[in-house]
Amino acid sequence: MTKYSALKGIQDIFPPEIYIWQRVEKVARDVFSAYGFQELRAPIIESTDIFIRSIGETTDIVEKEMYTFSDKAGRSITLRPEGTAPVVRCYVENHLYNLPSPQKFFYSGPMFRYERPQKGRLRQFYQIGVEAFGVKEPKIDAEILSMLRLFLEKAGLRGLNLEVNSIGCEKCRPDYKKALQDFFSGRIDGLCPDCRRRYKYNPLRILDCKVDACINLRQGAPKVMNFLCNGCREHFDTLLSLLSLLNIPYGINPDMVRGLDYYTRTTFEVTSVELGAQNAVAAGGRYDKLVEEFGGPPTPAIGFAIGMERIVTLLRTPTLNQTVQGELRTKYPKVFIATIGTPAEKEGLIIADRLREKGIWVELGYKGNSLKSQLRKADRLGAEYALILGDDEISSGMVKWKRLSDGSGGEILISDILNFFLT
Numbered sequence: 001m002t003k004y005s006a007l008k009g010i011q012d013i014f015p016p017e018i019y020i021w022q023r024v025e026k027v028a029r030d031v032f033s034a035y036g037f038q039e040l041r042a043p044i045i046e047s048t049d050i051f052i053r054s055i056g057e058t059t060d061i062v063e064k065e066m067y068t069f070s071d072k073a074g075r076s077i078t079l080r081p082e083g084t085a086p087v088v089r090c091y092v093e094n095h096l097y098n099l100p101s102p103q104k105f106f107y108s109g110p111m112f113r114y115e116r117p118q119k120g121r122l123r124q125f126y127q128i129g130v131e132a133f134g135v136k137e138p139k140i141d142a143e144i145l146s147m148l149r150l151f152l153e154k155a156g157l158r159g160l161n162l163e164v165n166s167i168g169c170e171k172c173r174p175d176y177k178k179a180l181q182d183f184f185s186g187r188i189d190g191l192c193p194d195c196r197r198r199y200k201y202n203p204l205r206i207l208d209c210k211v212d213a214c215i216n217l218r219q220g221a222p223k224v225m226n227f228l229c230n231g232c233r234e235h236f237d238t239l240l241s242l243l244s245l246l247n248i249p250y251g252i253n254p255d256m257v258r259g260l261d262y263y264t265r266t267t268f269e270v271t272s273v274e275l276g277a278q279n280a281v282a283a284g285g286r287y288d289k290l291v292e293e294f295g296g297p298p299t300p301a302i303g304f305a306i307g308m309e310r311i312v313t314l315l316r317t318p319t320l321n322q323t324v325q326g327e328l329r330t331k332y333p334k335v336f337i338a339t340i341g342t343p344a345e346k347e348g349l350i351i352a353d354r355l356r357e358k359g360i361w362v363e364l365g366y367k368g369n370s371l372k373s374q375l376r377k378a379d380r381l382g383a384e385y386a387l388i389l390g391d392d393e394i395s396s397g398m399v400k401w402k403r404l405s406d407g408s409g410g411e412i413l414i415s416d417i418l419n420f421f422l423t
């Protein structure tokens with residue numbers, strides 16, 4: 001027989017770990033709503049162009065990592081590698097810019113990147129992301145970072161580092177790009193093949209390359225901070241002062257160039273030393289030009305995305321976090337109804353419905369099983385109570401109950417069952 005398994009780099013998520021996911025998702029919803037973010041559900045598939053245009057032709061994602069295929073009509077379709085481009089497409093297509101600004105959205109769901117799987121790096125991974133449109137002041141950058149901090153705190157994560165940077169705008173970035181090209185011009189031969197290509201189109205990406213030779217060759221490269229125009233400098237300085245005002249600890253990382261080309265000005269990452277090479281838990285930044293590039297009016301925007309698997313990995317690390325260990329406990333039914341005979345079976349179904357309407361988890365025994373084997377099943381499922389119903393019980397309107405943990409028990413009127421479990 002063929003044994004099927006999930007595709008490489010793709011994980012199943014099931015109980016009890018799913019309880020952590022559900023709680024973290026709830027924390028995100030609650031925190032984000034307090035900041036006025038509302039949910040937006042964009043599709044998982046989009047026209048390939050949308051990602052090439054926004055993420056950038058010479059990025060790793062577009063060059064190597066997209067799940068792209070032709071649909072039956074020959075259109076090029078891509079499984080979303082990230083959530084910002086689809087949200088911007090939705091914002092522009094639906095003229096959401098006509099609504100009062102700022103418009104603030106959050107989303108969650110799977111993203112797909114054909115990367116080499118390793119610890120913390122999957123081919124299908126989940127993000128919870130946020131995008132805010134229409135504000136150019138750094139005040140909203142600070143609000144977004146305060147929201148991210150509150151989310152991480154409430155999710156139960158400690159000891160994370162926030163790194164911020166500014167990568168300039170369309171005015172000052174060309175000068176920086178030119179300075180980088182000048183710097184690397186005598187070093188091209190030593191760069192990896194990817195960086196040799198990046199040199200021409202996207203020299204900032206050389207700063208992010210993980211190849212040892214490139215790491216060595218970039219020592220002493222010009223720093224973006226020295227090239228920021230007055231507007232970008234002021235934006236960044238104001239953001240830093242607001243972070244201090246809100247007591248948000250941060251470090252400046254001038255080498256942090258993100259793997260997506262749409263960013264302008266502020267970029268940031270939250271990292272954990274516990275995660276190894278793939279250490280970013282969340283990341284984001286401003287993308288003040290993207291709405292325009294998608295055909296909308298000039299609209300500044302900023303957002304971030306949190307990597308769910310990485311959050312859950314940290315929460316599952318016992319030395320870091322004791323509180324979630326309880327969440328990993330398997331959940332058990334409250335009531336198991338064991339029945340003998342058809343009339344009792346029917347009555348059992350009715351009782352189960354009444355209890356379930358009140359939100360009580362009820363399991364039933366199934367045909368052909370003796371009372372003994374039904375009770376054994378109740379035990380194995382970990383049910384707290386068993387209710388036992390046979391012909392005698394039906395005729396007397398009573399039901400036997402048993403608490404499985406200590407064997408105690410008794411009889412109650414069928415009509416009293418709800419009271420019994422609800423009080």
Ligand code: HAM
Pocket residue numbers: 081082083084113115120121122123124125126127129130131259260280281282283284285286302303304305306307308309310
């Ligand atoms: P990103 O840095 O590509 O940004 O991804 C954000 C987060 O998703 C990362 O920090 C990481 O936690 C998680 N992540 C990324 N790739 C993988 C992977 N292969 N396996 C597991 N987790 C992964 C974005 O996607 C931007 N759209 C964020 C953004 C929103 N910027 C502005 N708005």
